[in-house]
Structure formats: structure tokens, C-alpha cells
Amino acid sequence: MKAMREAYGEALVELGKKNPQVVALDADVSGSTRSALFGQAFPDRFFNVGIAEGNMAAMAAGFALADKIPFINTFAFLMAVRATDPIRSLIAYNKLNVKVVGAYGGFSDSYDGGSHQAIEDVAIMRSLPNMKVVVPCDEYSARASVEALAEYHGPVYLRLSRNEVPPVYNETNCPFVIGKGNVLAEGKNVTIIANGHMVHLAMEARKLLLAEGIDAEVIDMHTVKPIDSELVIKSAAKTGAVVTAEEANIIGGLGSAVAEVLVANKPVPMEFVGVKDVFGESGAYNQLLVKYGLDTPSIVEAVRRVIAKK
Amino acid sequence: MALTVEKVSQLQDITKKMRIDIIDTLYKVQTGHPGGSLSAVEIMTTLYFNHMRVDCATPGCPDRDRFIASKGHCAPVVYTTLACKGYFPAEELGNLRQLGCMLQGHPDMKRIPGIDLSTGSLGLGLSVGVGLAVSAKMDNKDYNTYVLLGDGELQEGQNWEAFMAGAKYKLNNLIAIVDYNGVQLDGTVDDVMPLGDLRKKFEAFDWHVIECDGHDLVALDKAFDAAKQEKGMPSVIIAKTVKGKGVSFMEGKNTWHGKAIGKQEYETAIAELGGSI
Numbered sequence: 001m002k003a004m005r006e007a008y009g010e011a012l013v014e015l016g017k018k019n020p021q022v023v024a025l026d027a028d029v030s031g032s033t034r035s036a037l038f039g040q041a042f043p044d045r046f047f048n049v050g051i052a053e054g055n056m057a058a059m060a061a062g063f064a065l066a067d068k069i070p071f072i073n074t075f076a077f078l079m080a081v082r083a084t085d086p087i088r089s090l091i092a093y094n095k096l097n098v099k100v101v102g103a104y105g106g107f108s109d110s111y112d113g114g115s116h117q118a119i120e121d122v123a124i125m126r127s128l129p130n131m132k133v134v135v136p137c138d139e140y141s142a143r144a145s146v147e148a149l150a151e152y153h154g155p156v157y158l159r160l161s162r163n164e165v166p167p168v169y170n171e172t173n174c175p176f177v178i179g180k181g182n183v184l185a186e187g188k189n190v191t192i193i194a195n196g197h198m199v200h201l202a203m204e205a206r207k208l209l210l211a212e213g214i215d216a217e218v219i220d221m222h223t224v225k226p227i228d229s230e231l232v233i234k235s236a237a238k239t240g241a242v243v244t245a246e247e248a249n250i251i252g253g254l255g256s257a258v259a260e261v262l263v264a265n266k267p268v269p270m271e272f273v274g275v276k277d278v279f280g281e282s283g284a285y286n287q288l289l290v291k292y293g294l295d296t297p298s299i300v301e302a303v304r305r306v307i308a309k310k
Numbered sequence: 311m312a313l314t315v316e317k318v319s320q321l322q323d324i325t326k327k328m329r330i331d332i333i334d335t336l337y338k339v340q341t342g343h344p345g346g347s348l349s350a351v352e353i354m355t356t357l358y359f360n361h362m363r364v365d366c367a368t369p370g371c372p373d374r375d376r377f378i379a380s381k382g383h384c385a386p387v388v389y390t391t392l393a394c395k396g397y398f399p400a401e402e403l404g405n406l407r408q409l410g411c412m413l414q415g416h417p418d419m420k421r422i423p424g425i426d427l428s429t430g431s432l433g434l435g436l437s438v439g440v441g442l443a444v445s446a447k448m449d450n451k452d453y454n455t456y457v458l459l460g461d462g463e464l465q466e467g468q469n470w471e472a473f474m475a476g477a478k479y480k481l482n483n484l485i486a487i488v489d490y491n492g493v494q495l496d497g498t499v500d501d502v503m504p505l506g507d508l509r510k511k512f513e514a515f516d517w518h519v520i521e522c523d524g525h526d527l528v529a530l531d532k533a534f535d536a537a538k539q540e541k542g543m544p545s546v547i548i549a550k551t552v553k554g555k556g557v558s559f560m561e562g563k564n565t566w567h568g569k570a571i572g573k574q575e576y577e578t579a580i581a582e583l584g585g586s587i
Binding site: 045050052054057059060061067085088094 | 372376419420426427428429430431434435437438439440441442443444445446448449455468471472474475
């Protein structure tokens with residue numbers, strides 16, 4: 001099992017070998033984000049701009065104007081709040097081909113505490129026109145997402161976890177098309193739509209639910225924007241109830257995106273698993289997930305609640 | 311090479327026409343920023359009519375010099391410059407800021423040929439210039455990147471991140487120009503947030519600093535020559551200007567940063583600029 005940041009760093013190096021236009025920038029956290037791997041492989045295409053996230057994002061806009069494919073790297077919370085102006089006013093507004101990579105998403109920078117944990121990044125990025133938002137769930141999808149990002153011409157926010165995540169996919173099976181969710185398990189009583197770390201927890205929840213006679217469909221919705229409306233509507237029509245699960249504030253993230261689709265097209269009972277509009281704190285990652293309701297029992301509970309509303 | 315008398319006279323004619331076009335346009339649409347546009351007329355004229363390698367027939371040419379109006383609210387002077395250079399018909403100026411128009415309130419690269427970067431939110435342009443200048447060196451291209459900064463704009467901290475980066479990467483192909491008119495929206499720069507000794511600040515950031523009268527075409531020409539000859543570091547030209555230059559009642563007045571022009575004011579302004587209504 002490999003940490004997502006490790007898989008990302010390696011994938012970026014692979015991409016750099018294939019495409020000489022790829023450049024990487026970091027704001028003095030390259031050892032953490034693992035963009036340092038790219039820097040070691042391609043020192044002439046790697047730019048450590050120091051602790052200056054805004055300058056990094058705007059410099060990347062300049063690279064994109066010169067037809068390069070810049071990947072910018074820092075912690076997810078810094079990307080979403082320190083670099084927001086250039087990301088909004090230059091990258092998104094002009095639809096520039098910059099890949100915005102937020103490392104240490106969610107609670108994954110667990111011991112550093114609430115100051116460093118990113119719960120708002122998905123909502124902020126999702127609200128920017130032209131910006132796509134991608135949240136892979138394991139090392140394989142992180143790797144696949146890097147390739148998908150490079151193939152798409154335009155701005156994308158890629159939100160990664162720092163940690164090792166039990167794999168959902170494997171070397172040979174990891175479909176990844178931006179904007180297309182993956183049905184990991186078919187079911188008929190409820191749909192669990194998850195992304196990031198919550199995907200493998202959703203699969204665990206499915207097993208527990210089966211023992212109760214509840215057959216849950218599980219979807220890896222790695223792309224929060226554009227949300228795969230067709231899949232959301234189709235699955236909701238089949239199961240009649242939806243639970244979303246994300247490692248982010250429930251305001252403005254995956255749950256909101258799914259709700260927007262369902263309310264307009266196929267209203268069904270819905271429950272949200274996510275951070276309940278509070279900041280985090282220091283602690284072991286798994287302890288934080290339990291304390292803040294981002295664990296398997298929380299998903300199971302949410303499913304029971306939503307089924308009771310059917 | 312020093313400017314010939316004929317060339318100076320030709321450039322002066324352009325500055326006169328540009329100032330009249332700016333006032334005409336802003337009077338007609340009753341919205342937009344006159345002050346910081348009038349202060350940058352000579353800077354823009356020198357750049358586009360004597361220094362930059364650009365051709366309106368090929369606005370996307372990869373070898374062209376790049377220009378970024380980091381102080382995006384000076385859109386009127388940028389638009390009149392591009393119209394004078396033939397990027398689009400001068401009639402477009404009359405649609406400035408109107409629904410569905412090409413000429414947005416602030417420069418929009420998606421709509422306007424000749425705009426290399428959309429700007430508006432202040433303090434971002436120089437960083438983009440750094441990215442472009444690094445790219446030029448990576449690609450072995452000899453284009454220069456010019457970034458026009460406002461003095462008030464220098465209060466935005468990201469500029470100083472970009473000044474550091476420009477020095478780190480020794481970007482002698484990056485030339486910043488400060489339109490140092492001393493006035494911003496709320497008052498004088500000295501009152502709102504003083505910049506201190508700009509020359510010393512830029513020198514301390516390891517930039518080649520050139521100071522000149524930003525309304526003197528000969529001095530500006532020499533300044534750009536000196537900047538282009540610099541081999542080891544980026545250059546910044548501190549161009550001392552007057553906000554609202556050329557229109558007596560606008561000169562040095564923060565109230566004319568972005569205010570609609572009345573009929574009497576319009577007539578006075580055009581008369582002072584030697585135009586006709």
C-alpha cells in the first residue's frame with residue numbers, strides 16, 4: 001500500500017518523461033507534497049518559489065500562457081485560501097491550463113491540527129467557473145488522475161490525501177474519466193456516493209449493511225465538478241435514497257453537488273456524511289475520522305436514517 | 311539609438327490622439343478610469359510604437375513581446391493603444407463596458423486581440439510576467455515581457471514575492487514599469503500607504519532600477535533601451551507621472567481615478583488636449 005502523495009509524485013515524474021511541456025512548482029513544501037521527486041528528475045522544469053503561494057499560482061499562469069503544463073503544489077488549505085486570487089482571477093477566469101494540486105486534503109495533515117487541515121478547499125474550488133474538481137480515492141486513482149489532468153486542456157483542482165489509503169482499485173483496473181463516476185458495486189436499496197478516503201469506507205459499510213439485508217450501491221464520484229448528473233439521477237431512480245460521504249465540509253462539497261442534481265431532477269431522501277461545518281484539531285488521523293463522523297459506522301447510520309425516510 | 315526629431319514629433323501626435331480618444335470614450339460611455347489612463351499615455355506610446363515587437367496581424371505569434379497591464383483599470387489607455395496599432399477598429403472604443411461588448415471594463419484576453427493577460431485584481435501581473443520570462447528562457451526565445459504596474463498597486467504584497475522571484479531567476483527579459491503618479495482611489499499614495507524609497511527597495515530586491523520622467527518620450531525611450539541592454543537581472547523603470555495628465559482639472563486628483571465626465575468638463579478637457587468636439 002502506497003501513500004497517495006507518493007503515488008502522485010511518481011506519476012508526475014512519469015508524466016514529465018512523456019511530456020516535456022510539463023513543469024512543476026512548489027511553495028517550499030516539495031518534500032511533503034512529493035513534487036520534489038519531479039524536481040530531482042527534472043531540475044530545469046521545477047520551480048521552488050518559496051513560501052509564496054499566490055506568486056506560485058500566478059507564475060503558473062505565465063507558464064500556461066507560454067503553452068507549458070504547470071502543476072502547482074502546496075497544502076490544500078494554502079492552495080484554497082492563500083492562492084485563491086490568482087487561481088480565480090487568472091487561472092479560472094482565463095481558463096488557463098494549470099493543474100492546481102492540493103496536498104494533505106481533509107484531515108490527512110492530522111497532527112498539525114485544525115490550522116492545517118483542509119475542509120473548505122473543495123467548496124471554494126467548486127464555486128469557481130471553469131474549474132474542474134477531482135478527488136481520487138487511492139494510490140491507483142491518484143496516479144490515473146494525473147494522466148487524465150494532463151490530457152484535459154484547462155484548469156483542474158486535484159485534491160489529494162497525504163496518507164496511505166486501503167486500495168479500492170488495482171494496477172489493472174482503475175477507470176478514470178474526468179466527469180464520470182465509477183459504480184463500484186451495484187445495489188438496489190440505497191446509493192452511497194463517496195470520494196477520496198470515504199470510498200473504501202463506503203465499501204466497508206456496504207458489507208455491514210448487506211448483513212442487515214440492505215443492498216447498497218456504491219459510487220466513486222472522484223469528480224465533484226462537473227458532477228456526473230446522469231449517473232446520480234440513474235442510481236437515485238433505481239435505489240430511491242442517497243447518502244454522500246466526503247472528507248470535507250458538508251457545505252459546498254460533494255454532498256451539495258449531488259443534492260443540486262437530485263433536487264432539480266429526481267428528489268429522493270438524502271443524508272450527508274462529512275465535516276459538519278467545524279474545524280479539526282490535532283490527533284491521529286483515524287481517531288479524527290471517528291471523532292468527526294467520517295468513519296464506517298457513520299455511513300451505516302446515515303444509510304439507516306435515509307432508508308427510514310423512504 | 312536616440313529618437314530623431316521626426317520620430318518624437320510622430321510619437322507626440324499619437325499621444326495627443328490617444329488622450330483625446332480616452333476622454334471621448336469615457337465621456338461617451340460615462341464609466342471607466344480616466345486618471346490612471348492619462349498618466350500612462352507616453353509609456354504605452356513608447357512601448358507599442360517604438361519598442362515592442364508586435365504585429366496586429368499575428369496577435370498570437372509565439373515570438374512576440376508580451377505586455378501585461380497589471381494595473382488593469384488603465385484599460386482605456388490599453389484599448390486606445392491597441393486600436394491605434396490596428397488590433398481592432400477604433401469604433402469599438404464606443405462600446406467600452408457595454409453589455410456584449412469586446413472591450414470589457416478590465417482587459418479580457420478571451421475577447422480582445424492583443425491582450426496577453428486578463429487583469430483587474432491588482433498585484434498579480436508581475437508574477438505572471440515572471441512565469442512568461444522564465445518560459446522564454448526555457449524555450450530559447452528572445453521575446454521580452456513588459457509589465458505595467460501602478461504605484462498604489464505596489465501595496466499588494468504579491469508584487470514583492472514576484473520581485474524576489476524575478477531576481478532569483480535573473481530575468482533580464484522581464485521589464486516592469488511603475489506608473490508613479492502618486493495618487494490612488496482614496497487619496498495620495500503617501501497618505502494612504504506610503505511606498506518609501508522605491509529605488510532603494512527595488513535595488514535591495516536585486517533589480518536594475520531606472521528612473522525617468524514618464525511623460526518625456528525621449529527619456530522613456532532611453533529608459534527602455536537601458537532596460538533591454540541589461541544582461542544579468544530584471545529591470546524596473548520608475549516612470550514619474552501625473553495622474554490625469556493633460557487635463558488640468560484632473561491632474562493629481564484622486565477623485566478622477568474613476569469618475570464619469572460631465573458635459574462642461576468634457577468640453578474643457580477636449581479643448582485643453584487640442585481636439586475638437
